[in-house]
Amino acid sequence: MAASSSSSSSLFLLLLLFVFVVSATSRHLGHSALHSYFRTHRTGLPPRSTYGPIKTNGRNYSFVCDSRRFADLGLRVTDFAYCNKNLSYEQRVKSLVGSLSLEEKVGQISDQARGVQRIGLPPYSWWSEALHGVSYVGHATYFGDIVPAATSFPTVIVSAASFNESLWKSIGQVVSTEARAMHNLGHAGLTFWSPNINVVRDPRWGRILETPGEDPFLVGKYAANFVRGLQDVEGHEVAANPDSRPLKVSSCCKHYAAYDVDNWFGIDRYHFDARVAAQDMVETFLLPFEMCVKEGDVSSVMCSYNRVNGIPACADPKLLSQTLRDDWKLHGYIVSDCDSLEVMHHGHKWLGDTPEAAVSQTLRAGLDLDCGDYYSNFTESAVAQGIVRESYIDTALKNLFTVLMRLGFFDGMPKYESLAEDDICTKDNIELAADAARQGIVLLKNDHNILPLCKDKYKKLALVGPHTNATEAMIGNYEGTPCRYVSPLDAFSAEGKVEYDLGCTVWCWEKEAHQRAKEIAARADATIIFAGISLEVEAESRDRDDLFIPYSQSNFITQVTEASKGPVILVIFSAGGLDISSIARDNAKVSAILWAGYPGAEGGRAIADVVYGRYNPGGRLPITWFESEYTKLLPMTSMPLRPIDELGYPGRTYKFFDGQTVYPFGYGLSYTQFNYTLKSVPSSVVVKLEPLQLCLPLTYKPNASLEEEHAGAACQSVNVADTACNHEINFEVEVANTGKFDGNHVVIVYSKPPAGVAGAPIKQVAAFRRVFVPAGASSSVKFSIDACKSLSIVEKTAYKVLPRGQHTIVVGDDEPTVSFPVKVDFN
Structure with missing residues (x-):
């Protein structure tokens, strides 16, 4: 027993050591060393040639219509017209749909399509995400074995602050290259449900980090460029028949439409009815989606959980079939937000529907794909009841299979088939992530031109605050596993002499920890406070109550500022605006303020580059930073953008609000x-x-x-x-x-x-x-x-x-x- 216990302890210690080494490597090694490490240590893994997105009878294939794959199934590929490359996509899709029974058709219109082995059609998982890098959110994507990580870009609100269309497209191109490489290795699908292009109507919204801001034109331009970066195949940016235009990966603009209340004082997105005037709908809520479809030629749109003027968004034929398809000419498919049909049935209780009636309403409205199980569980019985035509299902399948044809799922796409692990986390990709963070950082204050900071004058720095050693906090949500982290502490420690102490977490309840932070600030030449909020405060399903930094953290910032011997630089982490008027903007002891948002895995490096003047900040705020008093003037649930004089409600966004702000839309200083x-x-x-x-x-x-x-x-x-x-x-x-x-x-x-x-x-x-x-x-x-x-x-x-x-x-x-x-x- 003693020997066994000793052996177990030794193995446990070795395991801990291995985890520590991998963790340290991923945080501190340079790119080439990182890649070399994972290449060298993928012991026991089969060669790359044995990986692939389509698994059939224990073997892996790159595309559906591979004759060897059909032979593996005991079939001949020549027997199936949907694999005949001499036919048009339309003819092939028609043949494929026509060869399916009703039960088999129903099995393909949910996000985890079952496939039909008898005709060689494999299962397909539709749900992958790539909001700011390939994410592990979704059934189709995972990290591990030969793909341990992918490039993590800043959250969208930070990239939007660059006001740089070419950057947005470049990010999309890198993300789609890594996505294709992961697909080739069996680690991702080809359909990515990104970007989120909802306009920031209210400063309390928890999902501001995912969006490009409050101006619908800016949001639409971001959408069109990012989508083009994800989807466009060089040389095929336009086509006489858009339904045959090849796609690098498929993008999806979401959440359509008037979606921007997550959970505010018990009012949540699963029950909320957005009462929207037609004027606001056209001017604000629909414009980014129109630009995404018309300028970006996006291949998918996701409808949202909420109702719009009483009708669930996923069941509204005016929003889906009439607007997206007839008016804007969407070439692609429409998908529900996950479990939207269940929300419609149990949350909204719309029309007292049965599950079959909910399926009928959404199919008739033009919803092609259900992220959930209502289509798979209730469509057959809906057809049996006579409330769903089988032709509705055929139309949905046509839209879905056409997108998969365009992606090369059936035939392969040789242009991208060589992409593999060496195309992920490349030096250039990581550098683009750092540059995106630099471009998005906004200089809000710079009294006496304290920045850029002179190393010769300010040799000893105090780094304090909850985000001093931020890693996961920098990458936000819908994130993947990043290639590495460079925290602020990592970056500034490499520059010279620093003392650091977090002082507290974001909520800053640990008051006994404040003292050391004040002590090191009191003896440093300059103090940098890394403060703000995090996903604990603003996130999906979590709207804010006010616009302040948590009260205890504000006290901490004030105490450290008062104790500091030298100038104080405040670096803010947040997506939404913060009312920092008294603690920082108007506080003479705070010499400079930088907004870093959630800057991605290279965020610490980008902040240091700006602080030391290797990069001159040029970002602009893509949202208005309101005074906290603003939130007391109107409820979050009031949808109009224009002021409502009879209720005393002010206007929303820079377009309709003319009062005092902390910082206005478009604000940003330079050196x-x-x-x-x-x-x-x-x-x-x-x-x-x-x-x-x-x-x-x-x-x-x-x-x-x-x-x-x-x-x-x-x-x-x-x-x-x-x-x-x-x-x-x-x-x-x-x-x-x-x-x-x-x-x-x-x-x-x-x-x-x-x-x-x-x-x-x-x-x-x-x-x-x-x-x-x-x-x-x-x-x-x-x-x-x-x-x-x-x-x-x-x-x-x-x-x-x-x-x-x-x-x-x-x-x-x-x-x-x-x-x-x-x-x-x-x-």
């Missing part, structure tokens, strides 16, 4: 200064109308002079959808860097509608561009914006109209800012 000079500015746009074209009235504010001026016009506005508008507003902005640091600068262009139009936005983003300008140099940025798209507004009738009158183009926020008028008239 240098920029000036704008306008060039080649247009003065008017004249739109020629057709002889029988209808004009639409505008709603004006109660102002007699304005009302008379505009009411007298023969045509106050035109419906953009009925107007042949090909007018471009072309102008040029010279951006001059007048400071001492090279820097990236985001130029944001807004349009402002004619004065006096009731309910119009204060301003709205029309374009943006990120540009690099060396110190002392200038760069000319040319803009060409579509007059009908960029100057249009959505009237309360929900028509998107181009108003007659004087519009204003504003370039920039606060300083620098320039503007010019553009008069719109109709001929």
Whole structure:
């Protein structure tokens, strides 16, 4: 017994040592050493050639219609027309659907499709995620054996803060390359339910970290670029028949639509009915999805849990079949958020439906795929009851199988078949993740130009606060296993002499731990406080009650600030805005504030690069940071964007709120200064109308002079959808860097509608561009914006109209800012 016990102890110690070495390696080794380590230590694993996404009778294959695979099943591939490459996808899919019995059809319309062995159709798991890197969320993806990790990018809200379309597309391209490699190795599917493109309507929402912000145009541009990065196969970006355009992987824009309440004082997404005016629906909630479909050519859209004006989103034919397919021409499939049909049945209790009736409602509305088990459990009985036509199932299968055809699931895609473990966690991929974090960091305060920090002057640093040694906290949710972590402590320790102490966790209940943090701050040349919130405070299914940093942590920050001998730099981790007015923004002892969001696995390195000036911050806030008092003025469940005067509710987002903020949308400082000079500015746009074209009235504010001026016009506005508008507003902005640091600068262009139009936005983003300008140099940025798209507004009738009158183009926020008028008239 003693010998056995000793042996067990030794094995246990060796196991602990192995875990420690792997953990230390993944956190501290460079990329090449990390990859070498896993290559060397994959002992006992079979060679890569034995891995594959499709397992058949103990063997692995790369695609369905492999003749050897059919032979393994005792079948001949030539007997099945769906494997005949000489036929069109449409013909092949028709043959495949037609060869299935009702029971077999039903087995393919849930997220874990069962397959049909008798015809060689394998099972397929539809659910993978890739919000900011391949995630382990979903049935189809896992990490382990030959794929221990994947590149972890910053959360979406941080990448959005870069205002850089090419970056978003590049991230998508890297993620899809790693996803394809994982698929080849049997570790992932080909259908990834990302990105989340819900607009941030309320600052309390728990899922802000997953989204690109509060402006629907910005969100739509992010969606289109990220989706293109994920899906596009080089040389096949467009096709005469979009249903045959090949896909690198399939992307999915979610959650459609008006979804942005998770769990607020007991009101949750499984029961919430979003009461949305048609005006807000068109202007805010649908626009990003329209751009995702029309500009991104996304191959999937996911409907949400909530009801919209009484109807569950996944059962609304107007939202699904009419809008997505008929109006926007979606080429792909529509999937439910997971267990949405059960939510519809048990949560919403909509129409007192039976499970079969819920299946009937969603299939008729145009829902192709059920992430859940209602389709698989209740569709056959729904057909037997006569409330579901089998043709509805055929249509769903056509949409699903066509996407799989485009992905090469049936035929393979040689362009990507060589991708493997060496294409995951590459040096370039990790560097892009670090660069994305650098580009998204926002400088909120920099008194006396304390940043960039001078190493010669501030040799001894105190690092304190709950995120000082952040690892998992940096990567947010819908995350994968990262290639490595570089925490703030790792990064700053490599720079010079540091003392550190967390002081407390995010909730900061450990008051006895504050003392050491104050002591090291008191003897350091400078103090960096890594503070903020985490997924313990804001997350899926967890909305916030207020906009403050947890009270005890605020006290901790104040105490450390007061105790510090040298300047204090506050680094904020959060997705949503925080009211840090008193503890930091207006506190003279806090010299600088950086917002890092949740910056991904390379976050510590990115923060250090910014602090020491190796990178000049150029990020801008993609959301408004409201004062906490704002949340007392209106409930989270009030959906209108415009102010509700009779209830005293303020407007939402920068487009409709004109009060005091902590920091406004688009805010962000630099280590240098920029000036704008306008060039080649247009003065008017004249739109020629057709002889029988209808004009639409505008709603004006109660102002007699304005009302008379505009009411007298023969045509106050035109419906953009009925107007042949090909007018471009072309102008040029010279951006001059007048400071001492090279820097990236985001130029944001807004349009402002004619004065006096009731309910119009204060301003709205029309374009943006990120540009690099060396110190002392200038760069000319040319803009060409579509007059009908960029100057249009959505009237309360929900028509998107181009108003007659004087519009204003504003370039920039606060300083620098320039503007010019553009008069719109109709001929």
